[in-house]
Amino acid sequence: xxxxxxxxxxxxxxxxxxxxxxxxxxxxxxxxxxxxxxxxxxxxxxxxxxxxxxxxxxxxxxxxxxxxxxxxxxxxxxxxxxxxxxxxxxxxxxxxxxxxxxxxxxxxxxxxxxxxxxxxxxxxxxxxxxxxxxxxxxxxxxxxxxxxxxxxxxxxxxxxxxxxxxxxxxxxxxxxxxxxxxxxxxxxxxxxxxxxxxxxxxxxxxxxxxxxxxxxxxxxxxxxxxxxxxx
Numbered sequence: 001x002x003x004x005x006x007x008x009x010x011x012x013x014x015x016x017x018x019x020x021x022x023x024x025x026x027x028x029x030x031x032x033x034x035x036x037x038x039x040x041x042x043x044x045x046x047x048x049x050x051x052x053x054x055x056x057x058x059x060x061x062x063x064x065x066x067x068x069x070x071x072x073x074x075x076x077x078x079x080x081x082x083x084x085x086x087x088x089x090x091x092x093x094x095x096x097x098x099x100x101x102x103x104x105x106x107x108x109x110x111x112x113x114x115x116x117x118x119x120x121x122x123x124x125x126x127x128x129x130x131x132x133x134x135x136x137x138x139x140x141x142x143x144x145x146x147x148x149x150x151x152x153x154x155x156x157x158x159x160x161x162x163x164x165x166x167x168x169x170x171x172x173x174x175x176x177x178x179x180x181x182x183x184x185x186x187x188x189x190x191x192x193x194x195x196x197x198x199x200x201x202x203x204x205x206x207x208x209x210x211x212x213x214x215x216x217x218x219x220x221x222x223x224x225x226x227x228x229x230x231x
Contacts, residue, residue, distance in 0.1 A: 002053040002077075003157055011156070015050070022048050029059060050227040054157075069110050073122040080155040085116075087155045097126045123215040 009015045027045040051191035064072050076090060083089040093116050101113040114122045128143040135141060
């Protein structure tokens with residue numbers, strides 16, 4: 001499920017500030033509404049609002065390939081939680097273009113070498129350059145700094161709806177203690193009571209308790225031909 005823009009309210013923007021920034025986003029396509037699962041279709045383009053979802057930029061795989069030199073760009077919404085390296089993966093991917101390809105590896109035209117990408121050949125050009133934006137607090141807008149911010153943002157969006165770790169630990173401990181108590185009651189009272197009935201049944205057989213004790217708690221071999229092997 002795609003998150004909504006109002007997820008960023010009080011996280012990085014105030015509500016009024018975020019509403020004013022929506023005019024810089026491209027207008028929403030009517031085809032985006034097919035993701036809503038309620039079969040509601042709009043008839044024309046319209047400006048995005050903060051209660052819209054963060055739809056992908058392309059409607060189909062074919063549109064994505066046509067806009068990216070025949071390559072389908074992967075979805076990075078879960079890159080910080082499903083890819084090796086977790087939050088380090090998008091950071092290394094965005095800052096790993098400065099390496100030279102090893103000897104014997106030919107990089108096709110329109111492709112780039114990035115050792116952090118699968119097969120090390122990537123069609124996405126470098127996305128971050130020094131001085132692309134200006135930070136309000138005066139932080140230098142270097143490529144590593146912007147890559148760090150992008151990685152943190154992807155991490156926040158991926159885990160925005162995930163339960164807190166303390167909640168998960170509390171739920172696990174509560175369920176474990178509950179079932180431990182149930183298993184303790186079953187073991188202490190139910191099964192012990194069953195075994196006790198079994199002991200009593202054997203004890204009242206012919207021979208009395210002495211014979212029962214000798215057969216149940218035997219600690220030595222019985223002398224003689226007690227199996228009747230040589231009869």
